Amino acid sequence: MTSIDDVARLAGVSTATVSRALNGRGKVSAGARERVRQAASDLGYVASASASSLASGRTRNVGVLVPFVDGWFFGAVLAGATETLMQHGYDVTLYPVTTDAATRRDLFRTLLRRRRVDAVLAISLALEPGEVAALQQLGLPVVAIGGPQALPALAVDEDAVARLAATHLIELGHRDIAHIGVEASVDIDFRVGARRHAGFERALADAGIPLPPERVATGDFTVAGGHRAAARLLAAGPVTAIFAASDEMAIGALQACRDAGLAVPGDVSVIGVDGHELAAFFDLTTIDQFPVDQGRTAAFAVLHALDADAPEPPAPGRLPFALLPRGSTAPLRRVAPA
């Protein structure tokens, strides 16, 4: 293995100068820098990560915590974060935070404490107080995304999201509105489901529209779950609009409406949240959360905390979102004007 000494020898300088030239720290004459670069390139020299980490205390590696590595949403966020981090010279080490207690304990008590990462990015994670404390005690920058845990968290204002969905339906003239929420058992991850439900209900109430229990069903974030929930809602009584707490569930609702012989948007309007790629195909109106950008934004927040020269991240809780009106929502068809 060619080492820094080889490069120093070939370039006719000391190892200190090689280090400085290659890392861009400290002053090095242009000539020396060039000779070093040339020598390094000739020898195919690449500094050992462990050696330089040990000596410098910096790893150039960021730990990313995710609840699932599959799953569309996390994949998208992870993609954005990884892309940005790598462009800035950081590697990304993945830490799936399972629900298994022993594994989690091991993660927070050992894995993350090996000084293998310079910072931690926690994506949509519901962390217990002890875990949050463990993270903080690492003494590293920690950025959370999509969670109001006791950490600097970037998140979309779920209340505003739900309100936007409600407003959209109300403005279209709907009054008989139902909601597909998230089963409590699945609504971990800082409880987006509960937040969206609450915001939606409040927005409807503000407009004088009730959201009685029979107009609320829950699913497990999947298409199949959304289908079941919608079927239940439709059976419970007439409804002209449905707001599902995720696009996948909304897609299930779309099918459920059709299975029930109801036209979308003729008889029932359906709106989701997320900006899932399939939403476009199914012509589903949704509120896009721009998950890939969320990942990028979070990555910049990490870089900022690390380098202080990266752009300032947005204020906590203010990630953008936008209504994408499509063909699954339409004005209420007045059956018989009073």
Added chain:
Amino acid sequence: MTSIDDVARLAGVSTATVSRALNGRGKVSAGARERVRQAASDLGYVASASASSLASGRTRNVGVLVPFVDGWFFGAVLAGATETLMQHGYDVTLYPVTTDAATRRDLFRTLLRRRRVDAVLAISLALEPGEVAALQQLGLPVVAIGGPQALPALAVDEDAVARLAATHLIELGHRDIAHIGVEASVDIDFRVGARRHAGFERALADAGIPLPPERVATGDFTVAGGHRAAARLLAAGPVTAIFAASDEMAIGALQACRDAGLAVPGDVSVIGVDGHELAAFFDLTTIDQFPVDQGRTAAFAVLHALDADAPEPPAPGRLPFALLPRGSTAPLRRVAPA
């Protein structure tokens, strides 16, 4: 930061003994081991990854190369691989292999050469010869999955997969069969598309059934792409069965049939490949590839190469797959028996 010396002092032994006790290498008396464990636990000591890597030459980290980190299939494989690797004490560092030439060069010339990983796992990657060579020159175990590149690769026999699909349709009595393949521009990643197409065509030919050009359309692996391709096929002439080279495209085909007023499976049978989670919801017959298991299997292959005590991985090119018959395929409805 509490270091190994602190532990040694508290336990009343040398640092060497601490290292041995904690790593399980070498002989250590039960008493000493216990005192060390206790001291380490009292002090909350965790060995520094870089220090131990530098000293031992092992990083306990494996690099995973993926074309996309989002994308259902890669997410699934990645999930399986990560789970297994972490259970065996390895961290996983993610390296997205973009299509950008400069980024790729940097990855193979620098990132992977920092001695940050003990092994490399390449998932469904189309690597150029130079890149394969670069990987091999790392002097590390490299395991590839889903690619017949010049590397020990685990892969499903795509020919057999396509043949299975063909047989299924033929046995149901279909003769007017069409295929949705993969656009060449998207069919990177060791060209599954081309392989499936070729195998399918061959299997049909063996049964005396032609697959003329007008019975073949291509998509980009997406639902929307499958929809467009199927629409084209249906417009080109009557067809009673369609084999799509991915479940997502098959789902698009399902919709296209319905949009064209054709019942599935009444008028047209549709079969996909992958084992996508949505396939179940849409009652799509498919050939499952068990992607999560692929990830696990690949991880075991890596562990085997690393430790030699992990279970023997399966022979290259023999990953399992299975037909999952569902409601989207049915016997040909004889319109007018001859």
Added chain:
DNA sequence: CTGTTAGCGCCTTCAG
């Protein structure tokens, strides 16, 4: 079984 002794390969003061 256990301690001593060298490094692993690089970065970073500290002089010059």
Added chain:
DNA sequence: CTGAAGGCGCTAACAG
């Protein structure tokens, strides 16, 4: 601007 020298924290012979 550059070199010398120490040390980052741990592991791995090598003697005992």
